[in-house]
Amino acid sequence: MSQSLVEKIVQRYAVDLAEDREVHAGDFVTIRPKHVMTHDNTAAVIPKFRSTGAPGVRHPGQPVFCLDHDIQNRSDANLRKYREIEAFARDNGVSFFGAGRGIGHQIMVEEGFAVPGSLVVGSDSHSNFYGALGALGTPVVRTDAAAIWATGQTWWQVPDVVKVELTGKLRPGVTGKDVIITLIGTFNDDEVLNCCVEFTGPGVASLSMEQRMTLSNMTTEWGALAGVFPIDEVTRSYLQARADVMAGRGDEAPRLSRESIETLTAAGLAADADAGYVRVIHLDLGAVTPHVAGPDEVKRIVPLSRIEKEGIAIQKAFLLSCVNGRLGDFAEAAEVLKDRKVSVGVELYIAAASSEVEEEATRLGYWQTLLDAGARALPAGCGPCIGLGEGLLQDGETGISATNRNFKGRMGSREAHVYLASPAVVAASAVAGRIAGVAGVGDQGGETDLKSASRIVESPVPARESLETEILDGFPERIEGELLYVPKDNMNTDGIYGKDVTYKEGLTRDEMAAAAMLNYDPRFQEIAREGDILVGGLNFGSGSSREQAATCLAYRGLRMVVAGSYSQTYKRNAFNNGYVVIECPELVADLKTRFAGSADLTIRTGSRAVIDFRQATIRTGDHLYSFAPLGEVAQQLVIFGGLEALVRHQLAAAATSVADSTTP
Numbered sequence: 001m002s003q004s005l006v007e008k009i010v011q012r013y014a015v016d017l018a019e020d021r022e023v024h025a026g027d028f029v030t031i032r033p034k035h036v037m038t039h040d041n042t043a044a045v046i047p048k049f050r051s052t053g054a055p056g057v058r059h060p061g062q063p064v065f066c067l068d069h070d071i072q073n074r075s076d077a078n079l080r081k082y083r084e085i086e087a088f089a090r091d092n093g094v095s096f097f098g099a100g101r102g103i104g105h106q107i108m109v110e111e112g113f114a115v116p117g118s119l120v121v122g123s124d125s126h127s128n129f130y131g132a133l134g135a136l137g138t139p140v141v142r143t144d145a146a147a148i149w150a151t152g153q154t155w156w157q158v159p160d161v162v163k164v165e166l167t168g169k170l171r172p173g174v175t176g177k178d179v180i181i182t183l184i185g186t187f188n189d190d191e192v193l194n195c196c197v198e199f200t201g202p203g204v205a206s207l208s209m210e211q212r213m214t215l216s217n218m219t220t221e222w223g224a225l226a227g228v229f230p231i232d233e234v235t236r237s238y239l240q241a242r243a244d245v246m247a248g249r250g251d252e253a254p255r256l257s258r259e260s261i262e263t264l265t266a267a268g269l270a271a272d273a274d275a276g277y278v279r280v281i282h283l284d285l286g287a288v289t290p291h292v293a294g295p296d297e298v299k300r301i302v303p304l305s306r307i308e309k310e311g312i313a314i315q316k317a318f319l320l321s322c323v324n325g326r327l328g329d330f331a332e333a334a335e336v337l338k339d340r341k342v343s344v345g346v347e348l349y350i351a352a353a354s355s356e357v358e359e360e361a362t363r364l365g366y367w368q369t370l371l372d373a374g375a376r377a378l379p380a381g382c383g384p385c386i387g388l389g390e391g392l393l394q395d396g397e398t399g400i401s402a403t404n405r406n407f408k409g410r411m412g413s414r415e416a417h418v419y420l421a422s423p424a425v426v427a428a429s430a431v432a433g434r435i436a437g438v439a440g441v442g443d444q445g446g447e448t449d450l451k452s453a454s455r456i457v458e459s460p461v462p463a464r465e466s467l468e469t470e471i472l473d474g475f476p477e478r479i480e481g482e483l484l485y486v487p488k489d490n491m492n493t494d495g496i497y498g499k500d501v502t503y504k505e506g507l508t509r510d511e512m513a514a515a516a517m518l519n520y521d522p523r524f525q526e527i528a529r530e531g532d533i534l535v536g537g538l539n540f541g542s543g544s545s546r547e548q549a550a551t552c553l554a555y556r557g558l559r560m561v562v563a564g565s566y567s568q569t570y571k572r573n574a575f576n577n578g579y580v581v582i583e584c585p586e587l588v589a590d591l592k593t594r595f596a597g598s599a600d601l602t603i604r605t606g607s608r609a610v611i612d613f614r615q616a617t618i619r620t621g622d623h624l625y626s627f628a629p630l631g632e633v634a635q636q637l638v639i640f641g642g643l644e645a646l647v648r649h650q651l652a653a654a655a656t657s658v659a660d661s662t663t664p
Contacts, residue, residue, distance in 0.1 A: 004161045006196045009136040013119040015153060017104045018155045024630040025160045032153040035062055035113045037103045037122035038145050040069040042085045043405045048146035048600040058152045060093035064113055066104030067097065074391030102380040103322045105129040110354055111398025112242060112255030116231040117269045126322055126404065128219045132212035134231035141545060141569060143215065143576045147647045151545050155633045159225050160195045163277040166203030168286035173438065176211030177324060177422040180218040181291045185301030186450050187281055188514040193223035193539060194568050195278065198271060204230060209238040217323040218404050221298045225568055236265045267589035268421035280457045281377055289451030290437055294419035296408045297446065304425060316399040317348045320378065321385040324402035324609065325353035327360055334366040336438055342374035343433030349391040351378040363494065387411055398428045441602045468614050469629040473614040474639040479611040481559045483620065485591050485603040486520065491536050492543030495520035497552045512548060513555035521601035530557030533609055537563065537588060541570025550574040564588035575634060578641040584618055584627045
């Protein structure tokens with residue numbers, strides 16, 4: 001079979017593959033990423049790493065630590081945490097970038113850690129960012145980061161891939177932010193949920209690297225696990241400029257050079273012409289006009305020309321973050337704010353994505369223009385984007401922001417409202433005191449019919465030959481039990497394991513089991529029986545990343561979970577704790593039809609199912625359903641009871657092997 005660009009990159013970084021095995025969507029593989037980035041959460045990864053018993057970081061050049069989230073916090077506790085992270089980096093020879101250097105994702109591309117054709121992961125949801133350079137950037141959870149420190153590798157299930165074909169060119173004044181807001185708001189029915197997106201088409205060549213970074217970054221809010229651009233002349237030019245910066249500052253061993261860039265970009269790595277995609281989304285860039293997302297919802301978008309007429313007053317404006325805190329963003333805002341002042345009653349906050357961006361913006365005069373207009377500068381980092389530090393929204397306030405998320409309470413009070421827009425719109429709104437654009441810019445010709453300028457084509461990937469799955473010793477060949485159905489899509493982790501117990505330390509397994517699903521259905525505990533197989537809906541386990549939402553179900557005695565689809569973070573937390581979860585949308589669809597008239601939140605179906613892992617089938621009554629096979633990687637995680645235990649076993653086996661080889 002042919003491969004997409006995503007599948008080809010995974011093939012490069014997968015380990016222990018059979019010589020003739022080709023990687024495709026749905027496969028569980030062991031990966032050895034080029035780099036793994038952690039930020040302030042490095043402090044939480046360190047104890048997980050130490051629990052593995054690893055004598056030290058396996059490959060010191062692989063991890064990268066960037067302090068960027070809570071950098072305005074000067075408390076003794078936070079400063080002590082930062083010192084401990086820096087000391088750990090120094091002791092283990094790990095690359096470290098302290099508070100004020102910038103946001104980790106920006107640093108990863110500025111410093112040459114993310115390069116074309118590489119697999120780079122981060123313990124942060126916006127690791128999709130690296131796809132702008134033709135890398136496969138994707139998030140992992142903290143347990144994965146600890147495993148990578150200890151062994152150099154972790155596991156991944158290759159997602160489905162969606163192609164986004166861009167045609168045409170952007171109108172003057174229309175930005176990359178407008179494009180991704182348009183995509184998120186137009187295709188807002190989970191078309192890319194838990195998929196990887198590959199941007200293709202003749203329109204790609206017209207997009208700058210900064211515009212690509214914005215698009216890749218916010219594929220996260222679209223629901224995707226990666227947003228990857230092709231490797232082209234724009235990529236090459238950007239990297240050559242970065243190499244010149246490194247040479248100019250006298251780096252002893254620069255990660256990029258003009259010679260290495262030629263090697264990286266001349267390899268011709270690209271998707272096969274007949275690669276399979278689950279669907280293809282088409283968008284004419286020429287039809288995109290400035291849009292605003294919100295309030296408090298990324299997928300709710302309104303054309304700027306329409307929302308301007310509503311006269312929505314604002315009290316705060318934000319030009320910062322890893323999605324829009326770069327040089328071009330400040331140039332756009334400075335053009336709007338030149339010789340003008342921020343409106344009375346409005347506070348405009350600016351923070352660069354990195355110290356280098358701020359220095360260059362200062363050199364070119366953009367920074368001073370913004371300050372002269374009344375902007376308040378914050379240090380290079382995340383800050384108010386995640387509700388930390390100065391400038392948070394208060395009760396009753398409305399803000400407009402160039403950040404990537406506007407969830408309720410994220411940037412301050414839950415009683416505030418947030419809209420997302422491009423840097424130019426943020427700047428114009430700060431001057432006007434209400435949501436406004438720049439007169440005559442970006443919307444020539446008025447609103448367009450995006451539905452007619454965009455379309456989606458379902459393109460099912462050809463079925464692969466059905467083969468028996470080899471079952472490892474210790475992994476069950478079959479699991480049987482009655483199906484217990486919870487008929488809810490987007491079941492969030494708060495419903496599975498509520499906040500009242502999430503932050504209580506020291507609960508026993510029985511106490512955690514007794515709390516399972518109560519926030520969803522107070523009657524769940526009396527209905528569920530030990531040995532049941534729980535069946536959920538689509539996007540099971542959405543919301544926060546609390547791993548107890550997986551372990552509490554296991555402790556309750558539920559054999560496993562079957563769902564139509566999962567939040568990828570939930571799936572990772574389940575397998576990282578040795579708990580089996582599989583996807584079978586056909587079974588879920590049949591149950592939804594069968595119980596369509598029921599008002600019950602938890603339903604005993606009376607149907608007994610046999611899960612056959614060798615054949616990758618579910619049999620219930622006369623019905624036979626298929627699911628993606630659980631290969632060696634997934635089975636090992638279950639056999640050993642999770643990733644940390646598997647890592648301890650691997651380290652012990654490696655130590656024994658070394659000892660045996662040195663014994664006379």
